[in-house]
Amino acid sequence: MSASSITLVPLRNGRxxxxxxxxxxxxxAQGAFTxxxxxxxAGVAALKGLESRR
Structure with missing residues (x-):
């Protein structure tokens, strides 16, 4: 199993x-979610997409 993580970061505009x-x-960093x-x-979906391409 590969090491992977999702980190959420606040943007300057509050998103x-x-x-x-x-x-x-x-x-x-990707996205500007409310x-x-x-x-x-969205991060989980992106990670699953990367893992399915293996």
Missing amino acids: WAFVLVYRGVTYP TQLQAHA
Whole structure:
């Protein structure tokens, strides 16, 4: 199993983005979501997409 993580970061405009770490690679912050829950759900979906490409 590969090491992966999703980190939620607040943006300056009050919105939220997610940062993915997958297989040691850190992907830049993505999104401008209004809630942490939306950002987390999008991060999980993006991570599942990366994992399915293996």
